[in-house]
Amino acid sequence: MSAVSALARVQWRSVRLNRGTMVAIVLAGWVLLFGFVRGHDTLSLASADVNGLHTRLNDLNSSVGANRNSNPLFVYFFNEIQVGATHLVTAFQALLSQPANGRPLPLIGWLGVVAIATLLSWVFGNLKVALLALVGLLFIGLQGVWQPAMDTLALTIAAVFISLLIGIPLGIWAGLSDPFHRVLTPLLDFMQTMPTFVYLAPLTLLFLIGPATGLIATLIYALPPVIRITAHGIRTVPTGTLEASRSLGSTRSQALVKVMLPMARRTIVIGINQTIMAALSMVTIAALVAAPGLGQTVVQALESQDVGTAFNAGLAIVVIAIVLDRVTTAASARADVNGRGRSGNVGRFRRPVLIGGTVVTAVLVYLSYTYELAASFPDHLTIGSRRFGLDLGSSIIRASTSATNWAQRDLHSITDAIKNTVTYHGINPLQTLLDSSPWWLTFAAIVLLALIIGGVRAAAVAVLCLSLIIATGLWQDSMDTLAATLLATVLVMALGVLVGVWMGRSKRADQVIRPLLDAAQVMPSFVYLVPFVALFAASRFTGVIAAVVYAAPVAIKIVADGIAGVSATTVEAARAAGSNTWQIITKVQLPMSIRTLALATNQGLIYVLAMVVVAGLVGGGALGYDVVAGFSQSSLFGKGLAAGVAIVLLGILLDRITQAAARRADASTNTYR
């Protein structure tokens, strides 16, 4: 047995060696040929120029605008959806954030919201997350952004509600049916990678300016995770359990309701968690079409470069995200316990406690309906003759403004040197190789690399995606974006391995770093772009850095989980055999989590691509700028749409290659287990 696995290991080593050599040969050949044919057939298109396809897409956009009032599709379909979506958001706003029923304030005041949130967190999660919800919401009140935060919460709740209503049934279907799953997957890829900027302006033609468009834009981005993860949960129910239930005579639907759903419950809750996070990450962008909430505060503050106020609002988004994340995670752990059939006993003890909590909450909600002090968050309290200030926001704004000013003034020379080094030695050579080679050379090289790294199917996908990119007319811009994406991913993985290994090996490091990672993921990027531009100038490097800030947390978390998952006995055995820490990391922990590393690379790439448009706002140029310009100028709409499609194609290309590589790594590491 051990002889066989040792043999397999040796074979795999040699395969990997061969693969590495082949990649090197392809790269060397590419650079060599580049020397001869540089600058020919580069398919370039200047930034203000358009081609025939782009013009046709412009015309389509204009005709939608011209015919929206007469076309029955609008009158009977889109308008109905718009009305329904607006009603839904307004209903939640009336509860939480906006004047309702002739009152100057919403139906539930801050005290009621705090009470309900704490109770729900405790009922579905545990006491610890209930406390977190309590403190988190009070903090938002002290920040002085209660009302916009509740607008954001209303929009998020509405979007998540619809996402679950549509997503869970679709996810179950995709989990049960292979053909449906195959049809759905590319559609979900499309929804997740197509930049929102591309369809935001046209969406307002369909669903008008305001909360409805905000809701639907959020929905497009937030729906895929719950579908994907629900399907995954259904698919991973062990076949043995299913067969057992079938042999006991249950029908298909009985098996679904009694076996599959309960067993997939924990996974489905994780899907809900991801959908909530995705919905929150759309807050700022939705603000561009007048969707209410904290995004408005951020966007308006940045008109006058007021980083402090924008940061304060961004911080409130982070707090909401962390509370919702921890509560749903706790809920999924509890669903796991309940799913194993222990709910009966716990329920008996919980009931009186639950009733007590509900009564208290009801009283607080009533108070918050009736009394002003409990309804709108006070900025100070007067008890007797003493006045207590309840304003944390001003201090946060002041502190972050002076921190930004200090960084911009005193760090400039260091950051400029970093930018220049990376650009001259990283971005420039890579970009030149990709975009100044003739298209057929770059094309052939990428397909060969896909073949070596991912196999025949990955190579076929590469041929298809690259051909379609040529058809969009944006080949050279796509190659520039690809160069920046690859470089950003290298940086993401460097950080992922460094910090991920540290976190995976030390529980304390994990506890300290994890909230920072969460913050980096949900803090609206607009907030930190202002100081970044001051530090690194309007440049492609600034775009790369923005992408790294957003994508590194995901990679770090995945690597940390992988490292922590390496069995403790193996590590102990290696230590007993005399390995030092460095050897344990490089010879045991990293090789054993090779599949996790591949997954982290895959997710890192996808998250980096999600930031291409943001990079376009700070000098990243290429496809990101094309999308931004298309959002701003109707004459460039078609080009922006084509650029969005090119980004999706790059995403599919990189995703399929890295996934195939991950599967190969998986197949070879299986011999270890």
Place this chain on the structure above:
Amino acid sequence: MGRFTSSSRGRSAVRRLSVVAVAVSMAVLAGCGGAKVGGTSSTTTNAGGTSSGTVKKTSCGTFNLADNPWVGYEADVAVIQYLAKNKLNCTVAVKHITEQVSWQGFSTGQVDAILENWGHDDLKKQYIDNTHVAQDLGSDGLKGVIGWYVPPWMATAYPDITDWKSLNKYADMFKTSESGGKGQLLDGDPSYVTNDAALVKNLNLNFKVVQGGSETALIQSFRAAQQNKKPLLAYFYSPQWFLNEVPLVKVNLPPYTAGCDSNAAKVACDYPAYVLNKVVSTKFANSGSPAFTLVKNFSWTNEDQNVVAKYIAVDKMSDEAAAKKWVDANPAKVNTWLNGT
């Protein structure tokens, strides 16, 4: 064992919660006199005109005003909103949206007026000439100037840099990691079609256009360039509040003459001065609303706007406070706007 402890922890939590609830309700009732929501003792002022009895009859209804994302425009909106709300008793719905989306709002009936339109010939053609959902109300008094600017320290150190003919002499200074060995000309806001690439080519300048991608990128670049005495040549425009903070200096290109920009690929002259105009929806124009008359009469100068924009962006005043301060200081101008409402 574990179950028992967890539920006892839960019970004590309930007790604690009840204590908190009682304490809070006592604080509410005793400490602050228990002001009721919507009650007469309520001090909330944001209810607008609905509760006060001093306002004359409502004839205005809802006035949908587009607010495009730059501070100068926000200043236009601040004063118009202030006057429409307080003098005309309108309910003003301000929509924070970008320019293209604002024009689309004319066709969906969601936008009544744009107060500061910069060009946009394609949108004019679609919404005014072709579908007639919008109307041009002419100048709002503002003069838009577009061009190439340098930070003030450069104009002092190199006095001849404001002439385009000396740009090539200084091209080396403007090199960056982005400009591929040539001087960098930083373009910014993607909202405008620029002729910069054609200008660089036709004036034989040894420069490369680099896309900054946003107004934020432009302003930050200029701020850093002035602070650190770094060279920068970039596309910018006036009126813009940032010019109050750092008075950028314009580089003179060959002067604009009528028609010199008719062939976009052959352009070799400066940008024309834009007359910024007001655009309203046809529906709004025919509604007889006093808000329409206000928009029709509205006209002020770049200096006026810069003052209000400074109140908002630099002095951090609220839109309403900034508008009130300016309106109180300029009664004559305001009265001509309110004439006929």
